[in-house]
Structures are given as C-alpha cells and as structure tokens.
Amino acid sequence: MATSSIRIKKVCEWCGKEFEAQKCSTRYCCKRCAEHAYKDRKRQERKTETETKVIETIIRQKEEAVCRRDYLSVQETADLMGVKRNAIYQLIYRGKLKAYRLTSRVTRISRKDIDDLLGTSLYVRKSKAQTSTTDENGEIISEFYTTKEIIEKFGVSNSWVFAQGMAHNIPKVYHRGKTLWSKTHCDRVFKAKPETPKEDDWISYSDVRAEYNLTHDQLHNYVKYHGLRRKKVGKYTYILKSEIDAILRPPTLK
Template structure:
C-alpha cells in the first residue's frame, strides 16, 4: 500500500502517547514501542504454553496416580474418562456402570467395574438390513414371502398362514408394515398340505371336543377363526385332524 498524505490521529498501544499515523492499521508510535510490544506478546504466549503443559502434566500425574487405585470417587472417574461428574452420574442411573453408595453423599466405583463397563460395549457395526431373520442354524434368511403371496401361491386363508406359521415355527419378521415369512420354510410346510384329504384324515367335532376338552362353541370358533376346512355328513361335522392339531397341539419342547 502506497503511503498517502493522510495523517490519522492514534494512541500508541505501548506507551499511550498520541501520534499521527499514515495507515489505519498502525498501532505504535515508533519502532521501539513496536519491539517492546512484540517481546511482551511472545512472553505471554510462552507463559500460556508453559501453563497448559503444567496442567496437562498435572492431569497425567493425577490419572497415573488414580490408575493404581481400586476404588474411585465419581469425580475421579469423571477425570479418568475426561467427562463431567454429571455424565458419570448418568451412567450410574442408567445402570451402565455399577456404583456403591456408602452414605447419601458418598459413592464409590470399583476400578474393575469401569474396565468391565467398557469391555462389555465394543463398538459394533449394525447388521445390514438384508439379514432380517435367522433360521434355526443361525444362517441369515434372504428370501421371503409376504402373507399375501402365500395365500395366492398355496390357496390358503390368511389365518391358516398364521396358524401353520405358529405350528411349524416358520421364521417370520415384520418389515415395513408387512409380515415376511421364510420362503424355504413356507415351501416345505405349505406344499406338504394334502390337496385332497383321505377318508381317515377327517375327524368329527365330537372326537375333537373329547380330545381337547372343548365345548361345541369353542371348537366352532376355532374352526371359523382359522378358516379350517369342514365337511358335513348328515348331522355330523368333520374337520381335518392335521389342521386342528396344528392349532391346538401344545408346543413341543426342543
């Protein structure tokens, strides 16, 4: 910037005397004042660095000292984790870290419990959305039918899908408002359903009632609710034994 003829009245930032400056950015009246100010600035910077190093060393020493202790206060745990005591209390209230209260004002934390808390929570990537469910061998299931697809493909009722799903433990997952059923399991369970039942596949209402200790109304409600196939012979109603068993048979222990 070229020097202009403009003279600006300023106060020297070092000696406090008034002077006429040629630039608005000039802070000192003379070279000597500028040098004094520069030296003072450097002194302050050096002092600040020393103070920071001292406080870091103090913190390090404190942590080294704390590392040898089996029991710690909340404030000390906060120092070790480099958080506020409030954050440590939040971990305690949430049950993430165990603390022992000796009096209403005095809580202690075991050093070992901090290590256990940290080790119990490794940072893990969340499973991908494609692995929605696992089969009985722990393998991820990748192919599914919706309930609607099963109804259309196998010609069964909605309630029959759920009844069979329950009876055969077909892995299912609720995803984006739809129930998804493991494709391979469905193919096994639903194609196994006999298209034309044999004569002795049918069982009378009275036999089912005797076997499962049901009133006529209770049985009738099951049949209606699950959409079971019925056959009337004279005044007797027959249903398929396999279908009612799938619904009423107690779950088998594995």
C-alpha cells in the same frame, strides 16, 4: 525513501498517547512502545504455553489415575474411550456393556468389562443382508415371507404369526427391521386360509381354564393378544382348541 504525506490520527496501543501515523497498520507511537508491546506479547505467549502444559499434565495424571482404577463413572468411561456419554449409555441399554447402579446418581462400570467389550467388538463389515438361515436339519433356507405377506396370504393376524412362529419354531431372519419367515415352514404351519372349524374344534373358556390353570382374565388376554377366533353361544365363550394349544402347549420339535 519516499514518505507518504498522509497523516492518520491514532492512539498508541502501549502508552495510550495520541500520535499521527503514516500507515493504517501502525499500532505504536514510537520504537520503544513497539518493543515494550512485543516483549509483553512474548511474555503472554510463554505464560499461556506454561499454563497449557500444566493443564495437560493434570489431565494426563487424571487419565492415568482413571486407568489404574477398577471402576469408572459413565463420564470417565466416555472420556477413556473418546466418545460422548450418550454412546456409553447406548452400550449399557443394549446390554453390550455392564453397568452397576449403586445409587440413583452413582453408576460404575468395571474396567475389565470395558476391556472385554473392546476385545470382543471387532469391527466386521455387515453382510448386505442376512437373507438365509438353516432349518432344524441344517439345510439352508433362502426363501421367506414377510409378516405382512403371511397376514395377506393366510388371512391371520400379526400376533398370530408371531405366536405360531414361536409355537412351531419357524426359522426366521431379521432383514432391514423386518422379520422374514421361512416359506416352506409357513406353508406347512399356516396352510392356506384356515378351514371352517367343525363343531368339535371349539372348546369353552372354562374347559381351557381348567386345562391350563388360568384365570378368566389371563385367558381373555391371550385370546385378545393373539387375535384368536372365538364364538359366543348363550353366555359361554368358545375358542378353537388348536389355536389356544398352539400358544400354550410347550413347543415340541417337529
């Protein structure tokens, strides 16, 4: 066997003595040291293995204990479901999972609610978009305006669209973060541009307040929030009766 003439100075990783090796990869000065090191390595491996098993057992026992408990913390719930804590909070905030706040630091979630949630949250592939709904007679509506289109077409404010939508129960769907309103209903409710109001259409603030039992501020807030048209005559403010009625009158079926 040909031996290399190269001599490399090394320190034995077991006994710490200096020695001359023939290969860079040699780690021990002699067979004995190599054997000791090997045995020591094996011993370490067995130790790690045992420790891992113990930790796994402890975790399993904890999990089993958690499973048997009726109420869990947010962290335990997250562990149980294999998700991050934040995901659990999202479920709580969205109202999908009930959580009970016992103190500012202690929140508990019922085991049963978790099981119920899993039981009802069957994954269903979302249809590409919800672009149809039915009207009050069960007829399918498939033509819609966006809120922006209504604002442009009918010259009304954003809040007015929603106020009228609510007052007249205009069928709507949500599509990619936008509200879509039934075209035929909108055409009926908003007509074209509002006509110039007649003198009789106006009603004074005080008359509205009397009719709906409102404070001045309450009425003023309605008017501002919904962008109602108003006019001032002397020190009196007038608004359109039809507009305030649309907001404050209880909705009726049309």
